[in-house]
Amino acid sequence: MKQYFFLSGIPRAGTTLLGSLLNQNKTIDLTSNTLLCDILLGMHNLKDSEIFKNFPDEKSLDNIYNNILNNYFMDWKADNIIIRGPWGTPGNLFLLKKIIKKPKHIILYRPIEECLASFIKTVKPKDKVAFIKNILNEKGILGHSLISIKNIVDKEKDYIVIYYDDLVSKTEKQIKKIYDFLDLPYQKVRLKNIDVFKSNNIKYNDTVLAADLHKIRTKDIKKNTLQVKKLLDKDTINQCRKMEIF
Numbered sequence: 001m002k003q004y005f006f007l008s009g010i011p012r013a014g015t016t017l018l019g020s021l022l023n024q025n026k027t028i029d030l031t032s033n034t035l036l037c038d039i040l041l042g043m044h045n046l047k048d049s050e051i052f053k054n055f056p057d058e059k060s061l062d063n064i065y066n067n068i069l070n071n072y073f074m075d076w077k078a079d080n081i082i083i084r085g086p087w088g089t090p091g092n093l094f095l096l097k098k099i100i101k102k103p104k105h106i107i108l109y110r111p112i113e114e115c116l117a118s119f120i121k122t123v124k125p126k127d128k129v130a131f132i133k134n135i136l137n138e139k140g141i142l143g144h145s146l147i148s149i150k151n152i153v154d155k156e157k158d159y160i161v162i163y164y165d166d167l168v169s170k171t172e173k174q175i176k177k178i179y180d181f182l183d184l185p186y187q188k189v190r191l192k193n194i195d196v197f198k199s200n201n202i203k204y205n206d207t208v209l210a211a212d213l214h215k216i217r218t219k220d221i222k223k224n225t226l227q228v229k230k231l232l233d234k235d236t237i238n239q240c241r242k243m244e245i246f
Contacts, residue, residue: 001079002069002070002073002076002078002079002080002081003079003080003081003182004069004073004081004083004100004103005080005081005082005083005103005104005105005106005182006082006083006084006085006087006096006103006104006105006106007030007082007083007084007085007087007105007106007107007108008084008085008086008087008088008105008106008107008108008145008148008149008152009084009106009107009108009109009145010108010109010110010112010115010142010145010146010149011115011119011141011142011145011213012110012114012115012116012118012119012122012213013108013109013110013115013164014108014110014164014167014168015030015084015108016197016204016214016215016216017167017168017194017216017221018030018108018162018167019031019032019084019197019199020194020195020196020197020216021171021175021189021190021191021194022082022175022178022189023195023197023198023199024187024189024190024195025187025189026077026078027078027079027080027184027187028078028080028081028082028184029076029077029078029080029081029082029199029200030082030084030199031081031082031083031084031199031200032084032197032199032202032204033084033085034083034084034085036068036069036072036083036085037085037086037087037092037095039068039072040065040068040092040095040096041091041092041095043061043064043065043068044065044095046061047061062098065098065099066098066099068099069081069083069099069100075200076200080182080184082106086144086145086147086148087103087105087148087152088105088147088148088149088150088151088152088155088157089144089147089148089151090151092148093151093152093155093157102158103157103158104158104159104181104182105152105157105158105159105160106159106160106162106178106181107149107152107153107159107160107161107162108162108164108167109149109161109162109163109164109245109246110163110164110165111240111244112142112146112240112241112243112244113228113232113236113237113240113241114164114226114228115142116132116135116136116142116232116236116240117226117227117228117231117232118224118226119131119135119142120132120231120232121226121231122211122212122213123210123211123213124211125210132232132236136239136240136243146243146245149245150245153245160177160178160181161246162174162177162178163246164223165223168221168222168223168224169223171189171191171221172188172189172191175189191220191221192219192220193218193219194216194217194218194219194220194221195218196216196218197214197216
């Protein structure tokens with residue numbers, strides 16, 4: 001029987017690296033950013049439809065809803081699936097509650113100014129001001145992930161925090177920390193000649209994005225150094241620091 005765990009990380013905080021390391025173990029599969037949150041929301045919203053209200057067969061719809069994880073991951077070979085997404089937002093925690101009684105959350109965290117600077121360095125947006133405003137608002141990729149993480153912490157859910165700096169400097173210790181939290185037997189991780197990230201034997205296709213956002217060092221593990229003060233102005237750095245959770 002498969003077990004399901006949940007990863008709520010800040011983008012550019014090392015999720016792709018973490019997945020490449022954990023997925024060396026054939027019994028574990030850390031997914032890409034999932035569509036499951038949207039699928040669950042879509043199914044939940046069906047109960048507001050005229051068709052459902054006209055014939056409210058709630059039990060049959062719930063049969064699909066409650067088994068959605070098992071159906072979605074039916075053909076995946078790993079027994080332990082770590083599902084990446086903004087699972088901690090109030091709406092997503094509500095949607096998850098029916099399926100998993102006591103979900104375990106892994107939070108992957110990096111200072112917000114570093115994550116934002118990494119986006120700027122990689123994407124090289126033409127309109128930096130607009131890009132920053134969009135990415136930090138509550139519907140933006142960074143702002144939304146912070147809402148998710150903060151809610152997990154505020155609601156005192158079952159979670160651990162893995163910091164980016166520790167992941168790249170004390171890698172094996174952090175991987176062991178995750179194994180212990182998930183109650184899984186530790187399998188030694190390879191720290192050099194790392195495989196490109198794959199989940200369910202599928203690789204990212206970043207040609208559809210504005211930049212190659214999932215490229216990692218495969219030779220060894222080193223911190224991606226950033227000249228934050230050259231990439232971000234003082235006001236933006238201060239804004240990021242006010243948004244910090246930890």
